[in-house]
Amino acid sequence: MIKCPKCREVEFVQKSGIVRGKQRYFCKSCDYHFTLPEPPNPTEGKRHHQVTIMDIANQLGISKSTVSRALRGHTDIHAGTRKMILDLAQQLEYQPNPLANALLKSRTNIIGILVPEFRHYFFPTIIMGAQEVLSKAGYNVMICQSDESYETEVTNVKALMSSRVDGLLVSVAAQTNNVDHFRAVLRKEVPLVFFNRVCPELETPQVIVDDYNGAFQAVEHLIEQGYRRIAHLAGPISLLVSRLRLQGYLDALQKHNLPVENGLIIHYDLTEEKARIYANYLLSLPQPPDAIFAINDPTAIEIMLVAKSRGVKIPQELGIVGFSNDPISSIIEPSLTTLEQPVREIGKQAAHLLLHQINADVSEWKPVHQVLKTHLIVRESSRKEKVTNEPA
Amino acid sequence: MIKCPKCREVEFVQKSGIVRGKQRYFCKSCDYHFTLPEPPNPTEGKRHHQVTIMDIANQLGISKSTVSRALRGHTDIHAGTRKMILDLAQQLEYQPNPLANALLKSRTNIIGILVPEFRHYFFPTIIMGAQEVLSKAGYNVMICQSDESYETEVTNVKALMSSRVDGLLVSVAAQTNNVDHFRAVLRKEVPLVFFNRVCPELETPQVIVDDYNGAFQAVEHLIEQGYRRIAHLAGPISLLVSRLRLQGYLDALQKHNLPVENGLIIHYDLTEEKARIYANYLLSLPQPPDAIFAINDPTAIEIMLVAKSRGVKIPQELGIVGFSNDPISSIIEPSLTTLEQPVREIGKQAAHLLLHQINADVSEWKPVHQVLKTHLIVRESSRKEKVTNEPA
DNA sequence: CTGTTAGCGCTTTCAC
DNA sequence: GTGAAAGCGCTAACAG
Numbered sequence: 001m002i003k004c005p006k007c008r009e010v011e012f013v014q015k016s017g018i019v020r021g022k023q024r025y026f027c028k029s030c031d032y033h034f035t036l037p038e039p040p041n042p043t044e045g046k047r048h049h050q051v052t053i054m055d056i057a058n059q060l061g062i063s064k065s066t067v068s069r070a071l072r073g074h075t076d077i078h079a080g081t082r083k084m085i086l087d088l089a090q091q092l093e094y095q096p097n098p099l100a101n102a103l104l105k106s107r108t109n110i111i112g113i114l115v116p117e118f119r120h121y122f123f124p125t126i127i128m129g130a131q132e133v134l135s136k137a138g139y140n141v142m143i144c145q146s147d148e149s150y151e152t153e154v155t156n157v158k159a160l161m162s163s164r165v166d167g168l169l170v171s172v173a174a175q176t177n178n179v180d181h182f183r184a185v186l187r188k189e190v191p192l193v194f195f196n197r198v199c200p201e202l203e204t205p206q207v208i209v210d211d212y213n214g215a216f217q218a219v220e221h222l223i224e225q226g227y228r229r230i231a232h233l234a235g236p237i238s239l240l241v242s243r244l245r246l247q248g249y250l251d252a253l254q255k256h257n258l259p260v261e262n263g264l265i266i267h268y269d270l271t272e273e274k275a276r277i278y279a280n281y282l283l284s285l286p287q288p289p290d291a292i293f294a295i296n297d298p299t300a301i302e303i304m305l306v307a308k309s310r311g312v313k314i315p316q317e318l319g320i321v322g323f324s325n326d327p328i329s330s331i332i333e334p335s336l337t338t339l340e341q342p343v344r345e346i347g348k349q350a351a352h353l354l355l356h357q358i359n360a361d362v363s364e365w366k367p368v369h370q371v372l373k374t375h376l377i378v379r380e381s382s383r384k385e386k387v388t389n390e391p392a
Numbered sequence: 393m394i395k396c397p398k399c400r401e402v403e404f405v406q407k408s409g410i411v412r413g414k415q416r417y418f419c420k421s422c423d424y425h426f427t428l429p430e431p432p433n434p435t436e437g438k439r440h441h442q443v444t445i446m447d448i449a450n451q452l453g454i455s456k457s458t459v460s461r462a463l464r465g466h467t468d469i470h471a472g473t474r475k476m477i478l479d480l481a482q483q484l485e486y487q488p489n490p491l492a493n494a495l496l497k498s499r500t501n502i503i504g505i506l507v508p509e510f511r512h513y514f515f516p517t518i519i520m521g522a523q524e525v526l527s528k529a530g531y532n533v534m535i536c537q538s539d540e541s542y543e544t545e546v547t548n549v550k551a552l553m554s555s556r557v558d559g560l561l562v563s564v565a566a567q568t569n570n571v572d573h574f575r576a577v578l579r580k581e582v583p584l585v586f587f588n589r590v591c592p593e594l595e596t597p598q599v600i601v602d603d604y605n606g607a608f609q610a611v612e613h614l615i616e617q618g619y620r621r622i623a624h625l626a627g628p629i630s631l632l633v634s635r636l637r638l639q640g641y642l643d644a645l646q647k648h649n650l651p652v653e654n655g656l657i658i659h660y661d662l663t664e665e666k667a668r669i670y671a672n673y674l675l676s677l678p679q680p681p682d683a684i685f686a687i688n689d690p691t692a693i694e695i696m697l698v699a700k701s702r703g704v705k706i707p708q709e710l711g712i713v714g715f716s717n718d719p720i721s722s723i724i725e726p727s728l729t730t731l732e733q734p735v736r737e738i739g740k741q742a743a744h745l746l747l748h749q750i751n752a753d754v755s756e757w758k759p760v761h762q763v764l765k766t767h768l769i770v771r772e773s774s775r776k777e778k779v780t781n782e783p784a
Numbered sequence: 785c786t787g788t789t790a791g792c793g794c795t796t797t798c799a800c
Numbered sequence: 801g802t803g804a805a806a807g808c809g810c811t812a813a814c815a816g
Contacts, residue, residue: 050498050580052793063803068795078801095554099495100793103808106442108491110534110555119517124510128537140555142502143535145520162487163502163532188442305723331693333725444809455787460811468785492809495792788815797806 051094060084071096102164111354112160113143114153114170116197116270120298121326122343123171126195129347130169137355139166146173148270157181161190167354172197174236174270191357191365195350197239205353207346207370211241214339214374215248218321219293221337221376223256225384227291227319231264231282233275233303235295242267242295245323249293264289275302283310283318291319291382297326300336304381320381334380341374443486452476463488494556503746504552505535506545506562508589508662512690513718514735515563518587521739522561529747531558538565540662549573553582559746564589566628566662583749583757587742589631597745599738599762603633606731606766607640610713611685613729613768615648617776619683619711623656623674625667625695627687634659634687637715641685656681667694675702675710683711683774689718692728696773711774726772733766 053071057064062081070077070085071094088094102108111134115123131141142160146153153173158181160168168185170192179199185192186204198206222230232249235242246265253260266282268274279302282289294300300322304314312318314334322329322338329336349370357365445463449456454473462469462477463486480486494500503526507515523533534552538545545565550573552560560577562584571591577584578596590598614622624641627634638657645652658674660666671694674681686692692714696706704710706726714721714730721728741762749757 050793054793064794065796065804066802068793069802072795076801081801097495097556097793098554099491099498099500099556100808101795103489103491103495103792103810104794104796106491106808118510119513119520121511124516128511131537135551140534140551142532145523159527159532162490164489164491301723328720328723331697331720332723442809446809456809457788457811458786460809461786464811470785473785489809492792493811495794495808496810496812498792786816788813790811790813792810794808795806797804799804800802 050097051092052097053094056085056088056092056094059088106164107166108164109139110163110165111139111141111351112163112165112168113141114146114156114160114168115143116146116148116171116173118143118145121328122196122296122324125343126171126347126350129344130351131347133348133351133355146176148174150175150177154181157185161185161188165190167191167358168193169350169354170194172199172239174239177238189362191354193350193354193357195346197241200240203365203367205350205357205366205368205370207350207353207372208241208244209341209346209372209374211244211374212248212251214323214341214376215245215293216252217248217374217376218323218337218339219249219252220256221378222291222293222319222321222382223252223258225291225315225319225382227382227384228258229261229264229287229289230258230291230293230319231289232266233278233282233292233294233299234265234267235270237267245295270295270299272298272302275299276306279303279306280310283307283312288318290317291321294320294322297322297324297329297336297338300338300381301326301328301332304332304334304336315381315384319384325377329377329379337379337382338377339374340377342372345372442489443484444489445486448477448480448484448486451480498556499558500556501531502555502557503531503533503743504555504557504560505533506538506548506552506560507535508538508540508563508565510535510537513720514588514688514716517735518563518739518742521736522743523739525740525743525747538568540566542567542569546573549577553577553580557582559583559750560585561742561746562586564591564631566631569630581754583746585742585746585749587738589633592632595757595759597742597749597758597760597762599742599745599764600633600636601733601738601764601766603636603766604640604643606715606733606768607637607685608644609640609766609768610715610729610731611641611644612648613770614683614685614711614713614774615644615650617683617707617711617774619774619776620650621653621656621679621681622650622683622685622711623658623681625670625674625684625686625691626657626659627662629659637685637687662687662691664690664694667691668698671695671698672702675699675704682709683713686712686714689714689716689721689728689730692730692773693718693720693724696724696726696728707773707776711776713774717769721769722771729771729774730769731766732769734764737764 053064053067057067066081067085070082071089098109113127113130118124127143134141142163142165144156144160146156150173153176168190179202182192182199182202186202192204194204194206196208198208219230232246234246237243250260266278268278282292283306292303294303300320303320307314307318314320320336322336325338325340329338353368353370445456445459449459458473459477462474463481505519505522510516519535526533534555534557536548536552538548542565545568560582571594574584574591574594578594584596586596586598588600590600611622624638626638629635642652658670660670674684675698684695686695692712695712699706699710706712712728714728717730717732721730745760745762
């Protein structure tokens with residue numbers, strides 16, 4: 001005898017209508033009702049596109065829970081059963097559906113990587129480093145590029161978030177002035193790690209190199225080589241990396257009692273096109289600089305090409321130093337003096353920090369600031385004194 | 393009165409034990425049984441991490457189907473209800489969970505891209521082209537690189553397949569001789585499109601450039617410039633692109649009645665290191681070649697660097713032609729003669745073909761072979777006769 | 785126009 | 801050691 005769990009009445013009536021062969025019952029006294037499940041029908045022949053644990057269970061005449069347990073390596077399973085399951089799974093080329101798992105656990109095992117571009121050496125190499133670490137930890141990687149555009153960056157972050165990535169590795173676009181979209185990420189408690197182009201105002205881990213000292217060394221090296229009017233083709237002031245390298249430049253000038261000329265400091269948006277324009281501008285000044293410290297190697301290369309096309313001799317009339325040691329720096333003639341940074345390592349470190357955040361509770365999150373070393377590589381583009389390399 | 397749907401008996405008994413407050417009933421006569429659902433408990437206060445349609449439905453006192461319909465833009469919905477739902481969704485920053493959808497539809501909206509590497513200009517540019525098309529169509533992209541290794545390629549394909557990508561864009565690794573892993577992809581009816589490094593033995597779309605004619609032009613150009621012992625640093629014979637470019641090379645020699653010397657044709661695995669080794673080998677032959685046609689620009693660049701380091705004069709003593717027009721070709725000195733190919737367009741075309749496969753029924757799949765044009769760009773590295781560009 | 789229900793594939797209680 | 805059932809969030813079929 002069945003009692004209604006709501007009103008304790010004993011009578012149920014079957015209402016008219018059947019849902020897909022199932023019978024529905026309603027309590028006579030209250031609004032409580034339920035549907036009687038349909039008797040199991042073994043003569044069903046579904047054609048699955050992908051093998052599921054249910055297929056294995058059915059073929060073996062056991063329940064899917066047991067299959068699941070065997071596949072997941074639970075201990076309390078009969079050894080024989082386990083073997084049957086594992087063998088059949090192998091034979092059927094069973095592949096667990098990560099979507100089901102993801103839905104259940106709210107974890108996709110996907111990491112989003114957002115970079116400004118990946119045409120040059122720098123970001124691809126970082127990505128390779130990150131991928132190396134992440135794929136070892138069982139994560140796949142989704143890569144987006146902002147093309148230095150703020151709008152694209154916002155769109156990409158939204159896309160990655162709506163793909164429910166488990167974490168985000170980001171290098172900010174040159175045009176980004178507002179970081180609310182990253183705040184939203186942290187608000188949803190999705191781990192976020194910045195590298196190279198970071199957001200110091202956000203409480204989240206970041207990996208950079210020692211930009212200040214690198215820039216300082218670069219400019220001091222130019223001064224020691226005898227250059228006196230040193231320009232700086234800098235990145236947008238919104239980026240910390242630009243500000244740090246600028247400060248290194250300024251302090252090196254100051255240390256050597258060289259005047260700072262604001263006209264020789266140009267902030268630009270890191271696009272190839274603008275690099276060319278500003279290089280031309282600098283070289284056509286009434287009193288052009290005798291050296292340029294460029295924010296990065298692609299910029300330095302553009303400057304070299306412009307200088308060459310104008311017949312300006314490097315390094316005699318113009319010294320150039322870049323940043324990052326792009327392989328092209330050693331190929332171009334004259335070869336480019338630059339600051340080596342452990343590019344691949346940046347990616348690996350960032351990935352490690354991200355994994356740490358993912359595996360820790362939100363309350364334990366720590367905004368670690370990792371700073372890696374740079375190393376000046378002196379090549380031809382800044383060696384004014386050709387004969388003597390050592391000081392007298 | 394409730395009848396057992398299996399044996400038509402009328403009596404059910406409640407067995408001892410309650411599952412999470414639910415009561416289970418068993419037929420007295422047969423083994424049929426069911427569980428009576430628990431009465432709805434409105435005083436439940438779950439704390440969700442992410443906003444779901446259920447949250448919206450509950451707050452509005454309507455059903456989640458209605459919310460779903462409103463959000464999906466179905467027409468048959470009361471305008472007022474729709475507005476309420478849309479407003480609340482906005483206010484709650486509701487984001488649909490793509491995992492639930494993916495599980496339901498077996499579509500992830502993710503495309504896997506597998507390339508040999510992305511350090512140089514070529515593959516990143518293709519990826520950008522593909523991404524442009526795919527993201528417009530609502531797809532995200534998952535990028536893997538095989539590092540030219542067969543094993544890594546197999547691993548990557550498996551990883552992408554187990555991520556249930558909706559389609560695959562692939563350029564094959566140099567070391568790949570066996571394509572069973574791609575056969576498995578097609579067997580599972582996952583759309584697959586090859587580009588650049590293709591598998592002609594598989595019945596699936598592919599995008600290449602006119603490698604044969606490109607190579608033919610390149611070598612004919614060298615011959616016209618007066619070079620007579622032309623070597624070819626080729627890719628692995630397993631790749632169609634290597635075979636086509638080799639054939640172009642051979643036919644150009646034949647057309648101009650130049651002998652083919654097997655010692656001047658070297659197949660290699662496309663790694664930077666080996667390029668250097670073989671370049672050195674060629675240049676140290678008792679009768680070294682007076683020109684080299686390289687399978688691609690990175691290879692040509694390596695050859696140039698080796699030649700320079702050995703004091704071999706380019707183009708006077710050694711003519712060099714590459715393939716692809718990597719930006720570095722116009723930067724290096726002497727600038728590199730090469731074949732321009734519409735790199736970005738390759739990615740776009742491949743993406744279009746893939747989208748077509750995805751949207752078509754498997755029975756309609758067509759192994760289209762798209763061939764894009766190449767264009768010889770003559771630069772300094774092959775201009776032996778410096779003064780006269782035109783024939784007499 | 786709206787509500788109810790099943791089910792995508794899987795893991796995880798709970799019960800035996 | 802194994803099975804039954806719930807549920808992750810969503811859409812679609814069906815009933816009203």
